[in-house]
Amino acid sequence: MAHRQRFRVTVCRCFWGCLLGTLVLLATLLAPSAAYTASRTVRVGVYQNAPKIFLDENGRAAGLFVELLERIAAEEGWTLVYVPCEWAACLQALADGVIDLMPDVAYSAERDEIYDFHQTPVLESWSRVYASPSSPIREIADLDGKRIAVLRRSIQQTVFAQLMEGFGYQVTLIPTDSPAQAFELAAKGQADGAIASHLFGDYFYRQYGLVKTSFDFSPSQLFYATAAGRNADLLEAIDRHLAEWIPNPGSPYYTTLGHWTEVESRYRVPPSIFWGLGGVTALLIAAIGTAVVFRHQVKLRTKRLEQINEELHQSEQRYQTLARISPVGIFRTDADGATTYVNPKWCEIAGISAEEALGDGWLKAVHPDDREALRQGWQEASRLRRPSFADYRFMRADGTVVWVMGQAVPEVNSDGQVVGYVGTITDITERKQAEDEVRRLNAELEERVAQRTKELSVAMHRAQEADRLKSAFLATMSHELRTPLNSIIGFTGVLLQELAGPLNPEQRKQLGMVRDSARHLLALINDVLDISKIEAGQLEVERAPFDIRAAIESALRSVSPQAQKKGLTLTAAIASNVGSVVSDRRRVEQILLNLLSNAIKFTERGEVRLECRVQNGWLEISVHDTGIGIRPEDLGRLFEPFRQLETGLNRRHEGTGLGLAICKNLVTLLGGQIRVESEWGKGSTFTFTLPIGDW
Amino acid sequence: MTQESQSSIANRQSRTANRQSRIGNRQLNILVIEDNEQNLYLTTFILEKHGHRVTAARDGAQGIRLAEEIRPDLILLDIQLPVMDGYAVAAELRRNPALAQVPIVAVTSYAMAGDRERILAAGCNGYIEKPINPETFLDEVLAHLP
Numbered sequence: 001m002a003h004r005q006r007f008r009v010t011v012c013r014c015f016w017g018c019l020l021g022t023l024v025l026l027a028t029l030l031a032p033s034a035a036y037t038a039s040r041t042v043r044v045g046v047y048q049n050a051p052k053i054f055l056d057e058n059g060r061a062a063g064l065f066v067e068l069l070e071r072i073a074a075e076e077g078w079t080l081v082y083v084p085c086e087w088a089a090c091l092q093a094l095a096d097g098v099i100d101l102m103p104d105v106a107y108s109a110e111r112d113e114i115y116d117f118h119q120t121p122v123l124e125s126w127s128r129v130y131a132s133p134s135s136p137i138r139e140i141a142d143l144d145g146k147r148i149a150v151l152r153r154s155i156q157q158t159v160f161a162q163l164m165e166g167f168g169y170q171v172t173l174i175p176t177d178s179p180a181q182a183f184e185l186a187a188k189g190q191a192d193g194a195i196a197s198h199l200f201g202d203y204f205y206r207q208y209g210l211v212k213t214s215f216d217f218s219p220s221q222l223f224y225a226t227a228a229g230r231n232a233d234l235l236e237a238i239d240r241h242l243a244e245w246i247p248n249p250g251s252p253y254y255t256t257l258g259h260w261t262e263v264e265s266r267y268r269v270p271p272s273i274f275w276g277l278g279g280v281t282a283l284l285i286a287a288i289g290t291a292v293v294f295r296h297q298v299k300l301r302t303k304r305l306e307q308i309n310e311e312l313h314q315s316e317q318r319y320q321t322l323a324r325i326s327p328v329g330i331f332r333t334d335a336d337g338a339t340t341y342v343n344p345k346w347c348e349i350a351g352i353s354a355e356e357a358l359g360d361g362w363l364k365a366v367h368p369d370d371r372e373a374l375r376q377g378w379q380e381a382s383r384l385r386r387p388s389f390a391d392y393r394f395m396r397a398d399g400t401v402v403w404v405m406g407q408a409v410p411e412v413n414s415d416g417q418v419v420g421y422v423g424t425i426t427d428i429t430e431r432k433q434a435e436d437e438v439r440r441l442n443a444e445l446e447e448r449v450a451q452r453t454k455e456l457s458v459a460m461h462r463a464q465e466a467d468r469l470k471s472a473f474l475a476t477m478s479h480e481l482r483t484p485l486n487s488i489i490g491f492t493g494v495l496l497q498e499l500a501g502p503l504n505p506e507q508r509k510q511l512g513m514v515r516d517s518a519r520h521l522l523a524l525i526n527d528v529l530d531i532s533k534i535e536a537g538q539l540e541v542e543r544a545p546f547d548i549r550a551a552i553e554s555a556l557r558s559v560s561p562q563a564q565k566k567g568l569t570l571t572a573a574i575a576s577n578v579g580s581v582v583s584d585r586r587r588v589e590q591i592l593l594n595l596l597s598n599a600i601k602f603t604e605r606g607e608v609r610l611e612c613r614v615q616n617g618w619l620e621i622s623v624h625d626t627g628i629g630i631r632p633e634d635l636g637r638l639f640e641p642f643r644q645l646e647t648g649l650n651r652r653h654e655g656t657g658l659g660l661a662i663c664k665n666l667v668t669l670l671g672g673q674i675r676v677e678s679e680w681g682k683g684s685t686f687t688f689t690l691p692i693g694d695w
Numbered sequence: 696m697t698q699e700s701q702s703s704i705a706n707r708q709s710r711t712a713n714r715q716s717r718i719g720n721r722q723l724n725i726l727v728i729e730d731n732e733q734n735l736y737l738t739t740f741i742l743e744k745h746g747h748r749v750t751a752a753r754d755g756a757q758g759i760r761l762a763e764e765i766r767p768d769l770i771l772l773d774i775q776l777p778v779m780d781g782y783a784v785a786a787e788l789r790r791n792p793a794l795a796q797v798p799i800v801a802v803t804s805y806a807m808a809g810d811r812e813r814i815l816a817a818g819c820n821g822y823i824e825k826p827i828n829p830e831t832f833l834d835e836v837l838a839h840l841p
Binding site for chain 1 (some may be wrong): 731733734737740741744775805825826827828829831832
């Protein structure tokens with residue numbers, strides 16, 4: 001559409017163009033030209049941008065700019081040397097002075113810094129988008145998201161990128177080395193479109209099978225360019241010829257133009273027209289683009305609004321349905337907490353109608369005992385705009401009571417202001433009943449526990465009392481038994497000492513038996529007393545330093561008559577580093593006597609040997625015998641009280657069966673340990689340890 | 696225990712000899728406070744057989760009175776006595792300055808934990824556990840003489 005308008009303008013202005021061209025031609029013919037005929041070699045860059053400039057199939061430079069330049073060169077006497085290069089490389093070569101002249105350069109302020117241009121443009125050109133047939137680009141909005149091939153470092157590339165950015169479109173630019181390459185990419189579908197000057201594009205698009213779009217932009221003027229400040233003579237000569245030719249429709253300029261353009265008019269359009277047209281085109285494109293964008297956005301927003309409306313409607317429907325079928329009561333209030341809505345379930349739970357519930361009406365259904373507290377709690381929560389939680393009761397007209405769990409949360413609008421509350425009530429009557437039941441059962445259980453505790457406490461007191469009585473009984477018994485024993489042992493002793501007169505051998509023998517029996521009885525009483533004290537936790541031990549060696553020797557002296565009587569060897573090996581210990585001498589001697597008498601008692605031949613040494617800070621005492629030993633199955637219960645292993649009618653060994661139990665308890669009380677190793681029929685070794693120092 | 700009563704016989708026999716040589720054949724005036732008739736007889740018999748003079752008291756009050764009266768060289772005191780027990784008697788005797796230096800030896804069948812400490816705390820000089828050993832009894836008693 002835009003270029004159609006341009007042609008209309010072009011036709012209107014042709015008369016003035018013809019007139020001006022004729023006048024300039026006349027002036028030029030009269031001017032001297034000999035000064036410009038000196039021979040000169042001009043290196044010219046050639047890149048592929050047919051039909052303006054290109055290398056033909058024979059490798060010769062061709063195209064509009066080449067032909068024009070050759071015509072000028074022929075008149076100026078220049079020798080042209082063509083240097084083929086890619087577009088970007090050509091520009092660089094020009095700046096570097098490798099070539100002298102570069103045809104087909106669009107003017108831009110930026111380029112004007114680096115290059116010099118002549119005055120009269122060779123051509124007006126604009127860029128156009130050509131679309132790949134597979135991705136139709138109809139209007140500017142269609143460019144969004146597309147891949148567009150464009151000549152690297154060209155004005156088109158910069159302008160197009162800025163245009164797209166201005167529209168907010170995401171376009172991927174694929175830079176190419178020539179317009180032909182851009183067309184190839186579009187033709188193969190590797191790009192959705194290609195940008196080229198209309199001169200190139202209109203000339204070739206059918207050949208590549210592309211589609212010409214209406215998207216034109218970036219009108220530009222094309223010149224020959226030199227490096228800044230160099231080869232000014234070339235530019236001057238070109239300007240001279242163009243000025244001479246362009247006003248003249250029959251000039252070589254138009255002949256050349258005719259060779260290389262397809263559609264272009266035979267008439268040269270004045271540059272000012274093109275400038276104007278370019279500006280109008282750009283404005284139009286921008287306007288169309290903006291309009292398209294706006295229309296697109298309006299369409300999008302309208303669609304979105306419709307969608308939102310629909311969603312809102314659905315949401316409302318959903319809310320209504322949910323509220324209607326919800327298994328919980330739902331209510332809404334205004335910002336001040338006055339009820340504006342209740343759902344059917346709410347009415348069912350509370351036992352009043354929706355109309356009755358509105359405002360503060362709902363409070364009338366609340367159980368009188370809960371009403372005031374609930375009203376205050378609700379007022380407080382709504383005043384502070386806070387969520388509210390409460391368990392309370394409704395009392396229905398028929399007198400039934402319903403427990404509910406209620407909660408309400410503020411509803412906030414988009415400005416963050418509370419516009420009301422929405423809440424639920426859940427019937428928790430069954431839960432409350434279950435809780436009451438649990439509480440009742442708990443109370444019952446607690447009462448039972450308390451009662452049982454009381455019973456146990458009474459029983460414990462009784463047991464403690466019994467224990468105390470037992471201890472008192474034992475103390476009394478001990479005293480009461482010892483008193484007559486004192487007489488028996490004492491008088492027997494006195495008689496045996498013959499303090500009361502001489503005895504015959506039989507009397508002496510029998511009194512000796514009385515004395516032994518009395519002493520045994522005393523030992524039994526002492527053992528029973530010890531074990532009862534131990535069991536009552538009343539046995540106390542002393543801690544004082546004493547010479548363990550002396551204690552061992554004392555114990556050995558006491559048992560040596562028994563050993564002698566049975567013909568047993570009694571030996572002791574006390575290590576040289578054994579000395580003083582802090583312990584209870586009387587109790588240690590008691591343990592030693594017990595173990596030694598046991599060893600002698602249960603050994604018929606062989607030896608009883610005591611060993612004493614210091615081991616890792618502990619005193620270790622072993623009593624070894626070669627007696628009957630202990631069966632493995634008996635070892636475990638050896639230290640239990642009232643266990644004499646050989647029981648029964650043929651019991652050969654006197655004793656209470658308490659000795660080892662007392663030993664174990666005493667050793668433990670003294671901070672040590674006792675153990676036994678034994679082999680049935682071979683003998684036993686009892687070993688106990690004691691801490692050496694204070695503990 | 697049987698063995699315990701037999702222990703250290705040799706030691707004690709030698710100590711008895713020492714003790715007797717030290718006190719010589721001096722006749723001692725000994726007050727025995729004991730409520731059990733048989734035990735009183737046994738103690739008296741042993742002491743008199745060894746040549747000492749015995750004054751007997753059958754309860755605490757009588758013992759205190761007699762102690763003041765006869766000023767004994769040594770007092771043997773049973774702990775479990777009717778009305779006033781041995782602890783109280785010992786404490787009372789110790790309150791009398793005239794008797795402060797007289798050795799008091801407790802003879803008792805009390806054998807529970809702490810008995811020994813209580814007896815010494817009450818003012819006794821020593822402690823002999825019943826049943827007594829007639830062979831060592833005198834030696835044990837005389838050991839407490841100054």
